[in-house]
Amino acid sequence: MTSAPLIVITGASSGIGAATARRMSALGHPLLLLARRLDRLEALGLPRTLCRKVDVTDRQAVAAAVREAEEAYGPADAIVNNAGAMLLGRIADQDPDEWERMIDLNVKGVLYGIHAVLPGMVARGRGTIVNISSVAGRKTFPNHTAYVGTKFAVHAMSENLREELAPTGVRVVVIAPGAVETELLSHTTDERIKRDYRAWKESAGGALDPEAVAQAVAYAYGQPPQVTVREIVLAATGQEG
Template identity: 65%
Template sequence: MSSTTTSSPRLIVITGASSGIGLATAQKLSALGHPLLLLARRLDRMQALKLPNALCVPLDICDRAAFVAAVASAEAQFGPVDAIINNAGVMLLGEVSTQDPEQWDRMFDVNVKGLLNGVHAVSAGMVARRTGTIINVGSVAGHKAFPNHVAYVGSKFAVHGLTENLREEMSAHNVRVVTIAPGAVETELLGHTTDEGIKTGYHAWKESMGGVVLSADDVAAAICYAYQQPQGVCIREIVLAATRQQA
């Protein structure tokens, strides 16, 4: 088990906690007794979980100062952050020749810069304490290309690259850095895409796999597995997808 077994369960930060993978992970970690800082734009969705010892803060992770302030507030209440799950992200699919470039900006702002804001908010404290875990949710799209995914794939390749470099940098301080790379997951992520033709094609692709993709709980279980290893064990990356997903 993680270092949390040697004392009371420690504070964990989860971004994108109002739905999907973030919500499922919050429920699993709360059941293990962890106090939580839950961050997302939709406060009502987080509060509806009614999790004990959970500070719910409505937040755009692109707001670096607000992110740092939220972490400081949670630490004042629950003690130092032991882990952060940088899960928040957006997927705006489109053909690059016709896609609105503002959608590229949004994906890189949230998927890359927002994730770095999370790292910024917790990393100095983890280095000082010489313990901690940073879990970044990437994607199979951080390993390979998909049609109509150019900017999204670029953002996820960036997540995978910066996470590997961060792991090397933080290892000297006994801080673990983990990539979780899911394939297709049944979440609200596709709903961000505005091109109805692409959304129809995506659903057809899913049906070609028998309509079965990963659930948010599947990914949350992988996150918890990586975190629950002893502090001296770093599961560097978990890539998971539905059995029938070929790509």
């Protein structure tokens, strides 16, 4: 019986990334987990897992970690580009440094992850790229202008890449969740916006559990190689937008 292949997960120290790591490990996959909080990665205690302190905006560090993991566990068959930031604000008074951070993480970080695994996937004629986007990559929300821009970019890049890679056997999947119970909101600096967001989330009856998103990732990845689930959009039933 052939052992399950290596899966790379970025932003794996909490939330969707950690839930996806637990789910894919339970399915027998060796993992490369990347995040800035190494202690949180190691605390997951998953077998056959390489944990590395890597900021996905560091292209060379991402590539080096992938090479190290592939030497240990064989070629990467999938990457889950989950690392990202949600810094909500009104453009008129939001610190532009927050825009820069979201563009670096949510856009460039995704591209760097793809670039680290894609040549090998194309050479082997198989592989799966899973990009974690958001409902905010399909529609707009108040105080989300820069964030929405980055997530629309993820959707657009993913679709263009899927078309580009279709003849190669490499799949591209977008997972677009609505509000999820993660640490993302805590990084927003505007307290009123955070308060309003929490109220909106509560009015919808709460947000998704990260495990629901991890299940979506596992479902898309688990399809036969000739089947690409191009996009999964999921949200709490009570979320209208």
